[in-house]
Amino acid sequence: MTASEIKMPLPYPPTRRIDVTERHFGHEIADPYRWLENDPHRDGEVAGWAQEQNALARRYLDALPAQAAFRRQITALFDYEQAGVPLKRGSRYFYTMRQGLKQQATLNVRDGVDGPDRLLLEPNDWSEDGADAIAEWDASHDGAHVAYGVQRGGIDWREIKVLDVATGETLADAIKWVRFGNIAWAKDGSGFFYSRYPEPQPGTEAQANVANHAIYFHRLGTAQAQDRLVHATPDRPDLLHLAGVSDDGRYLVIHSTPGASMTMVSVADLTSADWTVRPVAGADFAAEWAAVGNDGTTLFVVTSEGAPRRRIVTFDLAEAALQPREIVGEDEAALQHGWLVGGRLILSYLVDASTELRRHRLDGRPDGIIELPGIGSAGIRGTLADDEAFLAYTSFNAPLTIYRYEVSTGKRTVWAEPTIGFDLGEIAVEQHVYASKDGTRVPVFVIRRKGVQAPAPTLLYGYGGFSISLTPYYAPTQLAWVAQGGTLAIANIRGGGEYGRAWHDAGRLLNKQNSYDDFIAAAEFLRGEGIARADGIAIQGESNGGLLVGAVTNQRPDLFAAALPGVGVMDLLRFHHFTGGTFWKYDFGDPQEKAAFENLLRLSPYHNIAAGKPYPAILVTTADADDRVVPGHSFKYAAAIQAAEIGSKPRLLRVETRAGHGAGKPLDKVIAEAADMWAFAARWTGLETGRS
Template sequence: MPAITYPKTERSDVREEHFGVTVADPYRWLENDVRADTKVADWVEDQNQVTDTYLDALPARKAFQDRMTELFDYERLSVPQKRGARYFYLRFAGSTGHGVLHVREGLDGADRVLIDPNAWSKDGSVALGEWSVSDDGEHLAYAVQDGGADWRTIRVLKVATGEILGDEVRWARFTALDWMKDGSGFFYCRYPEPEAGMALQASVENHAIYFHRLGTPQAEDRLLYATPDQPRLLHLFEITKDGRYAVIISSPGTMAAALTVVDLTEAAWRPRKLIEDFDNEWNVFGNRGTKLFIGTSRDAERRKLVTLDLAEANPVFTDLVGEREAVLTSAWLIGGRVLASYLVDAKTEILRYDLEGRPDGVVEQPGIGSVLGFQGDPDDPESFFVFTSYDAPTTVYRYDVETREASIWTKPQLPPGLDRIVVEQHFCTSKDGTRVPMFVMRRKDVTGPAPTLLYGYGGFSINLVPIYFPPYQAWVEQGGVLAVVNLRGGGEYGRAWHEAGRLGNKQNVFDDFIATAEYLQAQGIASPDGLAIKGESNGGLLVGAVVNQRPELFAAALPGVGVMDMLRYDRFTGGHLWLPEYGSPAEEAHFRNLMTYSPYHTIAQSKTYPAILVTTADMDDRVVPAHSFKYIAAVQAADLGPRPHLIHVETRSGHGMGKPTEKVIAEYADQWAFAARWTGLDVKPV
């Protein structure tokens, strides 16, 4: 391997006192915008050059890239959305580019292309974001994502002709798209227009929901809902299938939220606040007239189903389906039935109920895995869903609620090799005795210790469920083991599981991850010095924290787009939305807790660290790249042993969404080759 000389990183004497503690921040200048500050841009270019030279010398890089290109080279479709007699879906054709939006005239009719985002830019950096079709199937509103940023520009297309109309809506962000029942226009979320040149640094405050009427300028869009007295709230919305109600979920950044409805049949569009506190979770999944069907965590740690009749002057919540031991994750009102999705040890089961909450059987699944994305209407028995698992490719099923029959609508034809892989679920015991589950993938003939990749997240009540992902297969085919752990901080076991991994309990997440690593080695699954760890975003924070706490456990670490400076995270873009998860650095109790694990501040000097490859992107306006810049600068400056500590900064890219497939392949080929080098995985062409 080539000798590594890290680029020189200037240190400044920035120091601040927090509650009697003096904290140095020598790399604060790296917080400047890489696209505007030539000094930061030069530093990034120098870092990328060193990293690229190192990665170019790894023979496994090309082997992984070639194999992942083959593994991604299959046709796959998204769950179709039925509007009128038309079906709309994304078609992914292979290992390059973005999915292409198609329309099918009738269930067995001809397909045609509506939108091909691959024609929008030469480098694939402009992508199709959210999209929604009017109820009559005549118009399509779609969002354009540029360079991976969270900002969106919304356009409108006439489905029959493909004509793009003159409507343009800008500064949409964290938005849904949903149409007025009569097709006259659509609802969307936006923020105020930022100052010129400041879009990627702008603080996200004053989120608002607007209605855009077709054929009118954006300046005339009608405000549906905003909270100027609470500018940091995030507003999510959905229009009920009958078009009567706009249901609004308002959150300070957690799953818990306030609940508001607007009756769109009233001229005034007056918000009716049903829940004003932020103590519980609420999800309205359908209605019958004035009766709402809702999932909630109120008086139910693992959630339950309730109803609420808006015709009553003082409506009360009535239990429909009580709390179960399994965790309610989603529900749908389709074909006169309630379909409820539950997690049992991170695996999905779908139960049926009638509209009075009486049990009505189950939706049979083809195996153990995940059911995602049910689509359907309250009065139409035809619906669609996706089934997937670590060893089962994403397959779209058509489900008839009335007859209970499920049939394959489309199943991808994969390259050979999947039948050589086995998936097992293991449980390990964390430091405080908590039982923590994980899924382990390996080749059937790999029965002894092997180089292992361990992936985790552990935050924001996000569930890691079994899905098919070709890079996992590429690692396992080479004789490696892939493990995905369901840490506290996620939502796999309900609200208590999340609470046990947030704020002052965050150390539990790191303890769970460390216990998992120790288990993999103690059980002879991972080789003694052959364990690599990976996580992204909040998972990047996880990787940075556990490396600082137990560097000897790991051979390699892959923190991606991580939250690394826990004292300043809330100062950038939407970082304040994470305050309910991490706590405020401006409050002493939270500050002292954050200082125990902030990756940038807790690097263990004079210890031997694993090899580290940090990844981030120059247009990430969610977790700004400064987190990764400052962290790797501090790591490179410390005395942490001979293994490489590198960063790769992707250009014209963001937090992860909107990447063309070839960029995904290139990124994973870099990471897998780096991990293989330091875990001892012997990579051969497949």
């Protein structure tokens, strides 16, 4: 097939319909494609249907003239070395390194400040297709061992292994059924803490609900069956538990959450024999509580309790009755994170969705601002006792650069700076503010190549959920759209965390429609201001952002030329039946409660396809091994839009294999998927490629 031979409407593969109707709160809900929820690795009919869909998508996408240009552009933008933020342990510095066009990042170590760099873990040799990756990892405090998670084919399940740093030998220790957690070494290097689930029934690993998360301690040289259970909540099987060890090694700090951003902080004194877990704050899950670190028995905590934009309080763990004491009050800017580094408390604020790093003394007194290279996103890593820290900075036109930062002097020197084969000085970044439907002022970043004449074909990206903030960051995939003459717009819609908890709350539960109104208003603003072509807006989002794209496409199909929903939650009435979906109830609402159900029924992409209206061109993307947002969401949605009378523009489904929700995806698959999406969007927005 060539570009001139693409015919409309397309010959979509036939999709079997079944008679499934359920009654919920007085509503008759038909679900004719429920059989597509089945795991494609265990159901041959679902697998065959997905293969037919993929074959049609491939014929169409491979014929698009822009695909090759985008593939070349994205490949070139990824072809550089990118170091991660170093973790200092003893005299060693551990860091990840993505080298050019290798599929996965490696784990490296540097012995001493100016010592030689050495490769520790090479995941590119773990599988033929490069789909296995290093997941969470941590080095022991003496730098002798690294415990690391292995992620296979993009799934959320991990297996933890242990490496001897000096010899490069992998030890016999092996930990299975790890998911949604981290790794934290005991100070003495005897072992590490981790979070896991009970072993699932055979054959249910990909879709079974997850419950009864628990924290264990693994002692080196022992079998997993001997691991010590440290913390579990059988009365609350819905909670996630993440453990960290304080820099001084005295405390195990546990954060527990039922989902969204409501958290509880607990501690266990590791100098005691019984490691009794003691609640500190947040047992009612009514606010955010996140421990920053400790100075002796003083625990520093970020909280939204009484402060929607958050504040810093301390607890004296030596006291019998724990009471918070405020040391840094709420500010106009939204407090995001905090670190205890070099005898200082360093706080990260968002000022109109960009980072500002502020220094404080340990009693809360201001101690200046850390100057950043520009408007962007930044964070820091270090310990309270060490003056040496590492600062990471990135922006839309600046790849991640790592600086060595001396806390006492404020001196900053480059530790690792990528060299990009593209003139980033050609990229202009602007920030605009527009009014949403209810008058709320919402910011939007606009990124374009200097000299590009507006209005231009525009890619509008959004997320709007789970208090996740869209701050400036360097993304080769998105930059490729800009490099080829398109405009990229990123809207900071409600549901995110850009302005604190109130901004999140304004876009979740019964307020979820606000997120969609904000996104629609962003498109109208871009068009009205002459930034985007009137008929040239493509929208894209993934996961909760895929839900966003599906929802606004139903609500305003006239506004968009193309829609790119990726790994989206497309059935809002049944998301809680699969894997970790129950955690999302705290953002979406519980479909088993009437008020929430009524709201979700109005928003669900699968249930609100507006027959009789012409829709934009739609390319749905998912992966067959996604065990977070199972592919059944995208399968059912694709079947429904292909069956609906919504015009003649294509409605395609692209299914990646040996990939999951996104993390750990090999680079060649990242490049191929983005090239397909941008070529599809270019076809329908009128973007002409061929720039160098």
